[in-house]
Structure formats: structure tokens, C-alpha cells
Amino acid sequence: MANPNMERKLRCTIIGAGVSGILMAYKLQKHLSEYVDFWIYEKSPELGGTWYENRYPGCACDVPSHVYQYSFAPNPEWSQYYASSAEIQQYLKTVVHHFNLEKFIHYNSPITHASWDPSRAVWTVLVENHGAVDSELLINASGILNHPQMPDIRGLSTFQGPLLHTASWDPAIRLENKRVAVIGAGASAIQLLPKIQPICAQVDVYIRTPSWISPPVALQHDGTDTNKNKNNNKNPCYSKDDITRFRTDTQQYLSTRKQMESQFNDKFRAFMKKTPEQRALRAQFEDRMKQLLPDPYLQSKLIPSFEVGCRRINPGEEYLVALQKPNVHPVFDRIQQIGPEGVTVQRNSDEHHRPVDILIAATGFNTTFRPRFPIVGAGGANLQDLWSGEPTAYMGLAVAGFSNYL
Structure with a gap:
């Protein structure tokens, strides 16, 4: 029954139909539909956020699938321990359809400006x-x-x-039998290389800073068939029996998910400086990387000198294997310049040129919290200026001078 004392509902604009925007829409519909009207403006033609935009070969989440999901929408159907970007986007589409959230989303609607009007106590958002x-x-x-x-x-x-970037991949560009240069050695390069190595004539991988590579993580006592291949360098797949068991035995599925979460939470002390747990985890990773990298030179270049956890850990042992294939050339020399036909590196006092057909930048994102468009609060303050350095917000949510903005 509607509240007879309420003149009208509050209005809420949500920017983005990714994981967070979908969650907010679900919560508003479930708990506050009597009090709030809301809508989502999404700049892309599809929902999913980063899981729509990142489509490069091998793109996947580095958090286990059964943990990387909404608690209110558990999915027993995940095909692999680490789900691909396409599978995650499909999961999000399924959630939106199941909870009838599609009607709130406006696609191809980028925001260009937002401003707070204190006289009316409203935000005015300009939407293409x-x-x-x-x-x-x-x-x-x-x-x-x-x-x-x-x-x-x-x-x-x-x-x-x-010239490609992993975050704006063009599938129309064919890599078969091409000489390819991959710039970067972070998460996207680690996922990309094993997928393109078999089809390229040559792959040069330009590595500035190495990453800690973790073994594939599979629960030792979860009762699934992923454990049968937990010691190889693949992303374990769930068998039909696993999926059927998850679907029919909800208590076991809940237990498996909690066990996965506990496995990660229990490693908290491994990320604390100079703890026994950190030393043990580093020794485990280093030993495993040495097994996969028998060449002492590659060990010296690819095993980090910094502690585990200083950068994001990547479950990508296939990357280390791919780096040693005959058509792959890891390059640790500094890139001097890029010319019309390839890459020139500085090696000691000499320059070396590598001809290339296709360049791939696996160099990640601009991860600043500075908004991409003006957000103007009280007194004309622009959040782009206020957050040009370090972002500051109360409890990570509320910004002084920006009423009703989260």
C-alpha cells in the first residue's frame, strides 16, 4: 500500500549498468520501490561494464566464479573456476532479466555533465x-x-x-601468422599471451615489471572434479556432475562457496609484512615459478624481487609456459621508440629494431577516481578538480559539498 503521507517519490539517477549499477537497481527495486523512482544511464550498447568492454582473447576474472557473484543470485552453472568475461556478462544479463531490471536501463546514453542545484535540491544530469x-x-x-x-x-x-588495446579490442583484426608485439606484463598480458601465441608467427612481449604468478587455485576438499587437474597450469573446468550437484544440493553449493571465501580470507596474514605466512606464500610461489621456468635467466627476470601482494597476484601459469615457446620472445630491454614498422629497444649502448605487423598495448586502465565528466557540487566546486590528486570521501561514499551524491 502506498504511503498516504508522501507527496511524491524521490528520483534517483544511476550512472552505469555494470556490477555496481545493477546491484543498486536490484536493491532499490526490492526495498525502496514505494519511495524511489530510478533509472540507469549506460554509455555502452550493452550492460556489463568492464565485462562488456574487455573482450580480448583470454579475458577472465581472477576471482573464482562462485565467489564473484551476487549473494542474492547464486549461479551453479559456472563452467570454469575462473569465468571468462563473456560468461560473466551473460550472468549479469541473466540477473537483470530474472529480476526485471531491463526496463530501467537506457543504453547508448553517456553522461556529459552533472550539477547540483541547491535552490531546488536536485541534480541535473546532461545525457546524450x-x-x-x-x-x-x-x-x-x-x-x-x-x-x-x-x-x-x-x-x-x-x-x-x-594498434590495439586490450580494453578496446577489435575482433576484426586478425592475428594469424602475424608478427605481434605485446607491451605490458600485467593481468591482461598474462591472460592474452597464451591465447594468441599458437596462432601468431611471432610474439614479442615487452616486460618492464614482472608479476607474481600463482598456481591454479582449486579447493582440496570441495568434492568437485576440478581437483583432478589442480596441479596443471590450466583453468579448471567444472564437470556436468559438479554443476548438477551444485544445482540440486543447495546446501552443498552454499558450503562450497563459503569454503572458497574462507580460503581467500584465511590468507590475509600472507599480505602482512614479514609474517611467517607471507614468507611461506612467497616461497610457494617462487618454487612453483622456478619449476615452470628452468632457465636461470628467465627466473632472474620474471620472478619479482618485491613481496607477494605488493601488486595484484595473477593466476596465469600458462603465461609462463607461453613465454618459452619458440615463436615468443620476452624482451626486458627498455623501449626506445616505436616507428612506422616496429619497435626499437635500447640494449646497453646499442639500439635493436624488431619489425612488427600489429601492436597490442596491454597497459591497463587509467584507474584514477577523478570523474570523466564534470560533476559540480555546492559553490561550483568540480569533483574533477577536487579529485585530481587523491580522492577523499566520508566512509568512501559521501563527498563534502556534494549532497545526495554517492
Whole structure:
């Protein structure tokens, strides 16, 4: 029954239909539909956020699938321990369909400006294809993994071949039998290389800073068939029996999910400086990487000197295997410049040129919390300016001078 004392509902604008925006829509519909009208503006033609935009070969989540999901929408159907970006996006589409959230989403609707009007106590948001939209509440769920960071290398713009970034992948560009250069050695490069190595004539991988590579994680006592291949360097797949058991035995499925979460939570002390747990985890990772890298030179270049946890850990042992294939050349020399036909590196006092057909920047994102568009609060303060350095917010949510903005 509607509240007879309420003149009208509050209005809420949500920016972004990724994981966070979908969650907010679900919560508002479930708990506050009597009090709040809301809508989502999504800049892309599909929902999913980073799981729509990142489509490069091998793109996957580095958190186990059965942990990387909404608690209110458990999915026993995950096909692999680490789900692909496509499978995660499909899961999000399924959630939106199941809870009838599609009607709230406006696609191809990027935000260009948002401003707070204290005289009316409303936010006015300028939306491409929609004009000005007013609401009392503004929820920014646009995320930070959606703005590709191109490498700052002299001559990059002079390269005459295709230039790709893992975060804006063009599937129309074919890599078969091509000479390819991959710049970067973080998560996206670690996932990409094993997928493109078999089809490329040559792959040069330019590595500045190595990453800790973890073994595939499979629960030792979860009763699933993933344990049968937990010691190889693959992403374990769930068998039909596993999926059927998860689907039919909800208590076992809940127990498995809790066990996965506990496995990660129990490693908290391994990320504390100079603890026995950290020393043990580092020894485990280092021993395993040495097994996969018998060449002492590669060990010296690819096993980090910093502690485990200083950078994100990557479950990508296939990457280490791919680096040792005959058509792959790990390059540790500094890139001097990029020319029309390839890459020039500085090795001691000499320059060496490597011809390349296709350049791939696996250089991640601009992860600053600075908004991509002006957000103007009380007194004309622009959050772009206030957060040009370090972002500051109460409890990570509320910003002084920006009423009703989260």
C-alpha cells in the first residue's frame, strides 16, 4: 500500500549498468520501490561494464566464479573456476532479466555533465540522446576499469600497422601468422599471451615489471572434479556432475562457496609484512615459478624481487609456459621508440629494431577516481578538480559539498 503521507517519490539517477549499477537497481527495486523512482544511464550498447568492454582473447576474472557473484543470485552453472568475461556478462544479463531490471536501463546514453542545484535540491544530469534529467539522488556507478591507458612511448602514433588495446579490442583484426608485439606484463598480458601465441608467427612481449604468478587455485576438499587437474597450469573446468550437484544440493553449493571465501580470507596474514605466512606464500610461489621456468635467466627476470601482494597476484601459469615457446620472445630491454614498422629497444649502448605487423598495448586502465565528466557540487566546486590528486570521501561514499551524491 502506498504511503498516504508522501507527496511524491524521490528520483534517483544511476550512472552505469555494470556490477555496481545493477546491484543498486536490484536493491532499490526490492526495498525502496514505494519511495524511489530510478533509472540507469549506460554509455555502452550493452550492460556489463568492464565485462562488456574487455573482450580480448583470454579475458577472465581472477576471482573464482562462485565467489564473484551476487549473494542474492547464486549461479551453479559456472563452467570454469575462473569465468571468462563473456560468461560473466551473460550472468549479469541473466540477473537483470530474472529480476526485471531491463526496463530501467537506457543504453547508448553517456553522461556529459552533472550539477547540483541547491535552490531546488536536485541534480541535473546532461545525457546524450536524453537532454537534461533531474533527480534528488545521484549514484555514480561508472567504475574505473573502463578508460584504457595507452603507453607513453615516443613514436607510438607513427606506427603504420593496427594498434590495439586490450580494453578496446577489435575482433576484426586478425592475428594469424602475424608478427605481434605485446607491451605490458600485467593481468591482461598474462591472460592474452597464451591465447594468441599458437596462432601468431611471432610474439614479442615487452616486460618492464614482472608479476607474481600463482598456481591454479582449486579447493582440496570441495568434492568437485576440478581437483583432478589442480596441479596443471590450466583453468579448471567444472564437470556436468559438479554443476548438477551444485544445482540440486543447495546446501552443498552454499558450503562450497563459503569454503572458497574462507580460503581467500584465511590468507590475509600472507599480505602482512614479514609474517611467517607471507614468507611461506612467497616461497610457494617462487618454487612453483622456478619449476615452470628452468632457465636461470628467465627466473632472474620474471620472478619479482618485491613481496607477494605488493601488486595484484595473477593466476596465469600458462603465461609462463607461453613465454618459452619458440615463436615468443620476452624482451626486458627498455623501449626506445616505436616507428612506422616496429619497435626499437635500447640494449646497453646499442639500439635493436624488431619489425612488427600489429601492436597490442596491454597497459591497463587509467584507474584514477577523478570523474570523466564534470560533476559540480555546492559553490561550483568540480569533483574533477577536487579529485585530481587523491580522492577523499566520508566512509568512501559521501563527498563534502556534494549532497545526495554517492
